[in-house]
Amino acid sequence: MRQNIRTLLLLSLVFAHVFTGQAQFSLQGYSTGVTGGISESARYKTEISTNEAGVRPRGENYSFYLGLAAANLESAIVSVTATNSSDAIITEDTDAYLLRIRPSGNYDTLGRVNSNAGGEFDFASVFHGNYLVVVDSDPQKYVPTYYGNSFLWNEADILVLAKDTLTEITVNSKPRELTSNDGDGLVRGTIEEDFKDSEDGRIDARRRAAKKKCGLRKRRRGGRTDQDEDEYELIAYGETNSNGEFEYGFLPEGTYRFFVEYPGIPMNESSFVQFDVGEAGVSDNEFVLAAVVTEDGITVELILGITDEVFTNFNIYPNPTLGKISIDFSEIVVQDLTMEVIDMNGRTIVSRKVENNENKRLEIDLSSQPTGQYILKFYDNAKSKTALTFRVIKN
Known part of the structure; x- marks a missing residue:
């Protein structure tokens, strides 16, 4: 029989890692949330947040490792089938991963299942919660793909796990290799x-x-x-x-x-x-x-070019800016250098020579310019080419 995780914690905690702080408190009335582990023999990490006044401030988090078997926690099985664009199950060596969404919004990779016989996987004893599921197969043919058939994590569907679940992921094909006929x-x-x-x-x-x-x-x-x-x-x-x-x-x-x-x-x-x-x-x-x-x-x-070939100890800030930009350096390596600022319409709004007697700082004032993006370019006149290019943002 599955037991409620909070009740179980109150009755039979086994600490594998002891909290070293000076606070003394009771687990009575504390909220818990398991954030790791999927196997029967794993140790599970839980965050315990104080809801009562005590030695530690209200709302502070404490982390413990709990020596509890997954069979005693609320859990489920996640079954994943990976198919290609033709709706056929992938036959290549394939990995599947579960990423648990933490309260902070970050992710814990809880486990990997490998199948050298194709794209069918089972994750056993997975804690209830919200997850991303990703399948990664032959990198010469496929792109790692999330539940929801997206190759981007922020566009993937979230798997809300509250019971045994079957999922299917259509794995994205890798784009064709580009050639010189496509562009330069x-x-x-x-x-x-x-x-x-x-x-x-x-x-x-x-x-x-x-x-x-x-x-x-x-x-x-x-x-x-x-x-x-x-x-x-x-x-x-x-x-x-x-x-x-x-x-x-x-x-x-x-x-x-x-x-x-x-x-x-x-x-x-x-x-x-x-x-x-x-x-x-x-x-x-x-x-x-x-x-x-x-x-x-x-x-x-x-960064178009290598800064050390143009300046030593180069730094540009703030970027984005509300108006003024500073450029610090120790020395100018290129002797015949021009600085330009170009707007996104290709119009040059600043153009000036840069000399070694610049007091190791250049200033650019975009206060009178509209918000948007600008190109800051340093041009090597002796070699007739652009030496460095940066994107500058005016807010």
Whole structure:
């Protein structure tokens, strides 16, 4: 017989990890929520939130590990069938994952089921709750796909688990490889992670993110100009290499949106996530992107070129801005350099030479300009080419 999790906790708690704080309190009247584990032998983590006054402030959370078997908790079976676009069950080696949605909105990956015989899976003894389900098969043929048949976590359907459930996912096919006949656009760059340590709040050093899923969507022909109404199709998909680098080439002319897949962490839509191949002011249709993932979101910056080849200790801030932008540096490496600011109509609104006697700072004032996006470009006059390009946002 299934038992209510709160009642069970009040009667028979077995702590595998002891709380080390000084607060003393009773579990009577405390709310609980299990946030991990799917197997019979796993240890399960629960968050216990105080609803009563005590040594600790009201509403503070405490975490314990509970040595309880899944059979004693309210649970269910999740059965997943993965099919291709022809509605046939996938026969390739395939993985399926469950991601539990935490109260904070983030996700815990609770388990993986592998099937080397095709796309049919069972997750046993899964706690009741809200989940994302994702299927990942042959990367040469398919794109990881969520319940609801989306390749993006924020567009996936949520599985509300309250009983044994059967689900079917139609796995998206990988886009065809582009060739030189398609176009000459190139998007490459890096993905870095910048997270706090979960135990002590310490900020870890920013590090490159290997094997992270990312890709490009292209606006369909005939799509509306209003971004909220646009329809985009997947045109390139892959993952970063061991150094956190990605590259997509032979892109045809059009409007693109770049995305990085971190379930529970949204893209910062005000950063450089959308761009046009062939856009005025950007040379050679080459875009170098730098994506940084934090707990708050994924921010993407456009970096056309390598800053150390133009400036040393380069920093641009604030971006977005309400008007004024500062650019700090220690030294200008390129001797004959011009700085330009170009609006999205291709009109140059700022153009000036940059000298080494600039007191190690450049100032740009966009206060009189309308809100929107601008291109900040540094041009190497000696080599007759763009050395650096950044996207600037005026709020």
